[in-house]
Amino acid sequence: MEAINEVHVAESGLVVGDVAAADDQTAFAFQEVLAAMWAATSVERTTRDPGQPGVRLRCYLDMRQRLST
Secondary structure, eight states, rough: OOOOOOGGSSSEEEEEEEEEESSSHHHHHHHHHHHHOOOOOOOOBBBTTSSSSSEEEEEOOOOOOOOOO
């Protein structure tokens, strides 16, 4: 995964979330839960590390913008 840039966490309430999961379905389901609560980037793909089990996903959250449920 790419390095976290300072702008991604420049203010309180900004979060970079790295998710490790067994499969794509699980990673996307977790990201959907986060996106239902806070403003979040959409994620279209996961990554795989050669020789490592599972998948990884990165999303960016703005916890200052709580979504109404």
